[in-house]
Amino acid sequence: MIIAVFGSTVELPSALTKLAFAELEVTIGKADSSTVVAPAQITATYGEDITLSATVEKKQSRIATYSAGDNKVVFKCGDTVLGTADVEYTKADKTTGTATLTYKTTDGKLPVGESTVTANYGGSVNLNGSDSNSVKVNIAAKALTIDGLTATNRTYDG
Numbered sequence: 001m002i003i004a005v006f007g008s009t010v011e012l013p014s015a016l017t018k019l020a021f022a023e024l025e026v027t028i029g030k031a032d033s034s035t036v037v038a039p040a041q042i043t044a045t046y047g048e049d050i051t052l053s054a055t056v057e058k059k060q061s062r063i064a065t066y067s068a069g070d071n072k073v074v075f076k077c078g079d080t081v082l083g084t085a086d087v088e089y090t091k092a093d094k095t096t097g098t099a100t101l102t103y104k105t106t107d108g109k110l111p112v113g114e115s116t117v118t119a120n121y122g123g124s125v126n127l128n129g130s131d132s133n134s135v136k137v138n139i140a141a142k143a144l145t146i147d148g149l150t151a152t153n154r155t156y157d158g
Contacts, residue, residue: 032059035073035121035132042135044105046112046142052101054119054132056087071127073099074120077137080109082117105139112141 037054044050054073071087085099099119103110110117116134123129 030123030128033057033121033123033127033130034059035119035130037075037117037119037132037135040135042117042137043140044138045140046105048105050103050105050137052082052103052117052119052135054085054099054121055096056099056121056127056130057096058127071097071099071124072122073101074122075101075103075117076120077110077115077117082107082109087121110137110139112139114138 034057035054036057037052042050042052052075054075056071056073072084073087074084075082082103083101085101087097087099089097091097099121115137117137118134119132121127121130121132
């Protein structure tokens with residue numbers, strides 16, 4: 001609760017002996033956010049890096065000032081965490097930002113084949129967290145090469 005008291009000197013007529021102050025209750029809540037992962041589909045070959053990008057946007061502007069706080073986005077494949085990235089805001093009023101993660105396919109958390117990746121914005125002091133849309137990531141197996149020879153019927157997937 002915030003109590004506002006306005007201070008000033010007031011001369012009261014002698015007949016008036018009582019001065020009343022009212023309490024003002026103000027509720028300040030977090031603004032809602034939305035999180036969108038792009039691009040909608042990613043294709044890579046095992047061994048290549050892929051870039052996952054999540055845009056976080058403040059949905060409402062009911063807060064006059066904004067404190068960035070500890071803004072993080074966690075990129076996941078199911079329950080497996082691929083990595084975490086800080087939100088970098090692109091507008092002066094901090095209503096839109098992007099978190100970018102460069103993921104190494106050799107890490108092995110994303111298997112060869114098709115996977116679904118999502119992002120979760122954990123929120124901040126003033127913004128509620130939000131979950132993203134899902135994107136498809138397709139990691140193709142890399143051809144197996146031994147001392148300059150390529151095995152046509154074998155692939156390497158980690």
